[in-house]
Amino acid sequence: IGDGTEIGSGAVICEKAIIGENCLIYPNVTVREYCEIGDRVILQPGCVIGSDGFGYEFVDGEHKKVDQVGIVILEDDVEVGASSTIDRARFGMTVIGCGTKIDNLVQVAHNVHTGEHCLLVAQCGIAGSSKLGNYVTVAAQAGAVGHLEVGDKAILMARAVAAKDLAGGQVYMGFPARPVKEEQRKMASVARLPKLIEQVRDLKKQITKLEAE
Numbered sequence: 353i354g355d356g357t358e359i360g361s362g363a364v365i366c367e368k369a370i371i372g373e374n375c376l377i378y379p380n381v382t383v384r385e386y387c388e389i390g391d392r393v394i395l396q397p398g399c400v401i402g403s404d405g406f407g408y409e410f411v412d413g414e415h416k417k418v419d420q421v422g423i424v425i426l427e428d429d430v431e432v433g434a435s436s437t438i439d440r441a442r443f444g445m446t447v448i449g450c451g452t453k454i455d456n457l458v459q460v461a462h463n464v465h466t467g468e469h470c471l472l473v474a475q476c477g478i479a480g481s482s483k484l485g486n487y488v489t490v491a492a493q494a495g496a497v498g499h500l501e502v503g504d505k506a507i508l509m510a511r512a513v514a515a516k517d518l519a520g521g522q523v524y525m526g527f528p529a530r531p532v533k534e535e536q537r538k539m540a541s542v543a544r545l546p547k548l549i550e551q552v553r554d555l556k557k558q559i560t561k562l563e564a565e
Contacts, residue, residue, distance in 0.1 A: 354391065366402075372428070384440065390428035396456070398435040401426065405439040405446075405462025405480065420462060422446065433458060433474070442480075449486070467504065476508075485520055494529075 353365070354373030362380040365371065369383045372391035377383070381395045384402030395401065407418035422441025426448045432438065433456035438446060441463045448460070451469040459477040466472075467486035477495040478484070484496075485504035496502060496514040503520025508529060515528035526535040 360397070369402075378434075384424075387424045387426075387440065389426045390430065390450070392429050393426050394431040396432060396434040396436075399432045400437045401432065402440045403437050405442055407442055407462065418442065422462070424448070427452075427468075430454070436460075439464075439480075455492075461498070473510075482514075488520075 353371045354375070356374040357371055357377070358375070359365065359377045360379035360381070363377050364382045366383060366385040368386050369389070371383065371389040372393065374391055375389060375393045377395045378397040380398050382400045383389065387402040389401070402424045405420040407420055408415040409418055420440050420442055422444045424438050424440050424446045426432070427450040429451045430448050432454045435456055436454050436458040438448065438460040439462040440446060444463065446460065446463055447465045448454070449466045449468040449470065452466050452472070454460070454472045455474040457475050458472050460472070461478060461480040463481040464478050466484040467488060469487050470484055471489045472478070473490060473492045475493045476490045478490070479496060479498035481499045482496045483501045485502060485506065487505045488502050489507045490496070491508055491510040491512070493510055494508040494512045500514060500517050502514055502518045506518055506520050507523045508514060509523060509525040509532065511527070512525045512529040513527040514524070518524060518529060523532045524530060525532045
């Protein structure tokens with residue numbers, strides 16, 4: 353534990369964890385074994401660093417737990433919000449890049465790597481082995497499925513879901529996430545459907561009348 357670090361009441365620092373200098377660890381935080389915390393990191397109350405990744409194998413009709421033997425690394429100047437969880441890797445490491453800020457109630461799964469200065473907003477979730485570039489924003493209740501990459505400076509708007517690799521430098525919305533202008537055009541088209549259906553019905557009536565004559 354480095355110089356200047358403050359640890360609040362009820363916090364648990366497990367064996368062989370490493371914590372840098374001038375960190376602020378609020379009450380009831382858990383940093384599990386072997387995890388590494390950089391300098392000037394802030395961990396808000398109740399967050400868990402290094403919980404087991406959600407890994408199971410289906411054997412003989414049962415879900416058997418797969419050991420999660422990796423670690424979590426939080427680089428310098430990271431902040432993790434209250435009751436957020438960052439899972440340890442299956443093997444290797446889950447990495448939260450320098451300067452990344454994580455809001456309350458965020459789930460980061462095993463083997464995820466975020467770049468530097470990302471923003472993960474309340475109730476978003478990043479599934480296992482996904483990689484975020486630098487300066488990526490994942491807004492509230494948005495998420496990414498596993499084993500994909502999101503490029504630098506991409507923005508996932510609220511409730512957007514990345515279901516495949518996404519290029520950087522764009523704003524995405526919807527499920528699956530698409531560039532915002534493309535998704536807005538689709539939504540506008542859907543909004544016109546009731547009127548189009550009514551027009552088709554009128555045309556069918558006119559055709560039926562003409563055929564009867």
